[in-house]
Amino acid sequence: AQRVTQPEKLLSVFKGAPVELKCNYSYSGSPELFWYVQYSRQRLQLLLRHISRESIKGFTADLNKGETSFHLKKPFAQEEDSAMYYCALSVDNQGGKLIFGQGTELSVKP
Amino acid sequence: EAQVTQNPRYLITVTGKKLTVTCSQNMNHEYMSWYRQDPGLGLRQIYYSMNVEVTDKGDVPEGYKVSRKEKRNFPLILESPSPNQTSLYFCASSHSGQPQHFGDGTRLSIL
Numbered sequence: 001a002q003r004v005t006q007p008e009k010l011l012s013v014f015k016g017a018p019v020e021l022k023c024n025y026s027y028s029g030s031p032e033l034f035w036y037v038q039y040s041r042q043r044l045q046l047l048l049r050h051i052s053r054e055s056i057k058g059f060t061a062d063l064n065k066g067e068t069s070f071h072l073k074k075p076f077a078q079e080e081d082s083a084m085y086y087c088a089l090s091v092d093n094q095g096g097k098l099i100f101g102q103g104t105e106l107s108v109k110p
Numbered sequence: 111e112a113q114v115t116q117n118p119r120y121l122i123t124v125t126g127k128k129l130t131v132t133c134s135q136n137m138n139h140e141y142m143s144w145y146r147q148d149p150g151l152g153l154r155q156i157y158y159s160m161n162v163e164v165t166d167k168g169d170v171p172e173g174y175k176v177s178r179k180e181k182r183n184f185p186l187i188l189e190s191p192s193p194n195q196t197s198l199y200f201c202a203s204s205h206s207g208q209p210q211h212f213g214d215g216t217r218l219s220i221l
Contacts, residue, residue, distance in 0.1 A: 098210065
């Protein structure tokens with residue numbers, strides 16, 4: 001079965017603390033994974049794509065095929081990082097069919 | 111400016127009254143999709159389209175119709191809306207193999 005699991009509904013940390021948002025996937029093919037972010041009352045925006053291996057706004061994510069994970073990490077959280085984060089899996093190799101996780105709300109306290 | 115535009119942004123209507131949510135993109139993208147976002151369930155794909163006149167069901171297509179007569183437009187049609195279709199809806203578009211660009215969302219309330 002094709003599935004994306006984000007086990008934490010809410011993650012609350014203090015400013016300056018490290019952050020790790022977990023994402024696990026189930027997919028028999030070669031996975032293409034994304035992290036999208038949704039700030040309050042705004043549209044979803046692409047944060048990271050695993051094949052580009054970039055660091056955006058200090059966030060990184062590494063694909064671990066052995067553990068079928070794509071966890072999102074940031075060493076020092078900022079208040080402006082507070083948002084909803086979604087992990088997504090492309091299952092058609094064209095990016096047209098995405099399966100999203102349930103989302104994790106990150107709250108960074110001052 | 112590159113964008114995905116949805117209309118209306120908000121709509122309150124009643125059960126059974128047909129409605130259409132429009133989606134338009136100005137990036138000449140081949141792929142377009144509709145999602146619904148519900149608390150605790152994340153985003154679920156309703157329908158997607160690979161190009162003009164080519165559409166396919168997503169994970170939750172029941173109660174919805176789509177059409178893709180032109181490349182830039184991908185309307186979502188609820189022929190007979192029901193209260194369980196109350197949700198936040200997002201349209202998205204992309205080039206093949208590229209990340210999706212999302213619209214601002216349409217909040218539908220069906221009484």
